[in-house]
Amino acid sequence: MVRTKSLTVYPISMIERYSIHASAAQLMERFQISEPLGYKPRYNAAPTQLLPVITHESTEGFSFFYWGSAPQWAKNRTLAERIINTRAELIQDKPIFKKSLMRSRCIIPADGFYAWKKVGKKTSIPWRFVLKSKKIASFAGIWEEYEDSEGQAYHTFTIITVVANETVSPVTERMPVIFSRKEEEVWLSKESTFETLYGLLKPSEKNDLEGYTVSHGINSPTSESPLLIVPTPATDQFGNLTLFD
Numbered sequence: 129m130v131r132t133k134s135l136t137v138y139p140i141s142m143i144e145r146y147s148i149h150a151s152a153a154q155l156m157e158r159f160q161i162s163e164p165l166g167y168k169p170r171y172n173a174a175p176t177q178l179l180p181v182i183t184h185e186s187t188e189g190f191s192f193f194y195w196g197s198a199p200q201w202a203k204n205r206t207l208a209e210r211i212i213n214t215r216a217e218l219i220q221d222k223p224i225f226k227k228s229l230m231r232s233r234c235i236i237p238a239d240g241f242y243a244w245k246k247v248g249k250k251t252s253i254p255w256r257f258v259l260k261s262k263k264i265a266s267f268a269g270i271w272e273e274y275e276d277s278e279g280q281a282y283h284t285f286t287i288i289t290v291v292a293n294e295t296v297s298p299v300t301e302r303m304p305v306i307f308s309r310k311e312e313e314v315w316l317s318k319e320s321t322f323e324t325l326y327g328l329l330k331p332s333e334k335n336d337l338e339g340y341t342v343s344h345g346i347n348s349p350t351s352e353s354p355l356l357i358v359p360t361p362a363t364d365q366f367g368n369l370t371l372f373d
Contacts, residue, residue: 141302142213143287145242145346146173147256147357148180150264155180155190155237158264164190171356173238174349175212181234181269181285184316191234193271193283214270214286216305216329228270229325234285235266235312236304240357242346243300253362254346255299257339259306266312268305268329293331295339306332 149169156163159182167190173179176197180190196212219225240258247253259265268288275281289302296303307315311328314320341362345351 141300143241143243143289143300143302143304144175144212145349146236146238146267146287146304147171147240147242148173148238148264149354149357150237150239154264159237159266161187162189166190166192170352171354172242172346172349172351177349179236179285181236181271182266182316183271184233184318187316190237191283193234193285195285195287197284211284211286213289213302215302216288216290216326219288219329220326225270226322228272230322232271233315233325234269234271235307235315236269236285236287237264237266238304238306239264241267241304242342243296243303245299254342254344255339256342256346256357257296257299257303257337259336260338266307268307268315288329290329290331293337294334295337296331299339303331305329306336 147170149171150158151169152164152167155161155167161182164180167180170177170179173195175195177195178192179195181193182189183191214225219229239262240256243255243257244252245255269285270288271283271285273281273283288305290305291297292299292301292303305328307328314324315328340359342358343356343360345353346356
């Protein structure tokens with residue numbers, strides 16, 4: 129819990145939304161991949177959606193995996209039960225995560241992520257964080273394959289998070305691992321050792337990122353509009369302007 133003057137702030141620790149609204153041509157150039165058929169920009173990428181990733185087993189193009197769980201599996205399950213984030217600290221401590229790190233790594237193309245600054249029991253303010261360079265980035269991830277009762281295979285991914293840096297921590301206590309191009313190459317290399325890979329799981333430098341408040345429209349996972357990434361004055365859930373931004 130973080131205290132600021134007379135206001136008590138309750139950080140929310142999950143990364144539940146991000147954006148990737150670059151064009152297909154921009155992604156082809158940035159990641160040196162083949163044309164990403166089926167890709168569409170997302171201003172509000174949310175759990176259970178089918179989203180693009182690049183796996184270390186198939187670096188020449190996008191794979192489309194469900195974030196956290198397939199929609200039909202998400203019914204009657206709370207968000208906490210869906211595996212949308214994996215804490216980096218667990219990877220070192222739990223053998224199952226070590227195995228996943230070596231067997232099924234991926235990067236998640238992104239140009240920003242969202243977090244909610246909770247400023248009271250009923251008030252939270254959405255923020256968006258981006259690279260100051262405004263360039264396309266990627267998050268560290270791991271993926272898994274499942275089969276349903278009928279033998280149908282599904283692929284899911286989770287975003288690896290670390291303790292937030294000084295830019296992000298006033299809003300939330302966790303942030304995605306954001307890679308540079310060089311780090312992406314190491315993460316996707318089949319030759320990388322566990323020690324090398326784990327060493328990449330660290331917060332971005334505070335000066336690499338900037339954040340700003342956005343519309344409460346981002347709260348709904350079905351919202352999808354360029355307006356969601358536009359800087360918006362901080363308001364409460366009723367649309368009233370607030371000083372706590």
